[in-house]
Amino acid sequence: QKEVEQNSGPLSVPEGAIASLNCTYSDRGSQSFFWYRQYSGKSPELIMSIYSNGDKEDGRFTAQLNKASQYVSLLIRDSQPSDSATYLCAVNFLFSGGYNKLIFGAGTRLAVHP
């Protein structure tokens, strides 16, 4: 069973704080990982992709990957009310038969309050 687990939240942080979003996945062989942001009623938009262990930074966002622990996280620095959304972790799994599929977690709802 290929699974991606996220805490559903809501995660509430004050404006300007660091928001930390976590995700675990079931398949040690997975190689590509993505964070998407989804505002209510809208489709997901890509925030970051990460493929190698360690940190990857893009502006206020930092993705962290630890393949040994099967764990990927997203840090949002200087959180703004406009960051309030649901954050989806997605993992590309390889299935028997040689095909790949992107599996999404249920998402973590983030609320940044002024």
Add this chain to the structure above:
Amino acid sequence: GAVVSQHPSWVICKSGTSVKIECRSLDFQATTMFWYRQFPKQSLMLMATSNEGSKATYEQGVEKDKFLINHASLTLSTLTVTSAHPEDSSFYICSANEGLSWEDTQYFGPGTRLTVL
């Protein structure tokens, strides 16, 4: 990043009718496109993988005769919901890979909200 469009953005139809949703990659060619469905307060569920020039691969539990997928060109895939019923009301979202590798990022269209009366 790559841009994916969907049309229409919302549609209301009567039970028993068919609805076609178009998904286009605007500035890149997409060998593979994906169709997802999202019910309120739930995550995205993959319905099918659409490959240009071949039959779509449907996920378990998705009726291929009800959800017809056609990927006629490298920039267009269509999803037709046949004989729609109220339980088909949902948010339908397509996505496309920008490159040819399975590692490539999926970019999502804006979604189509279907309401079946």
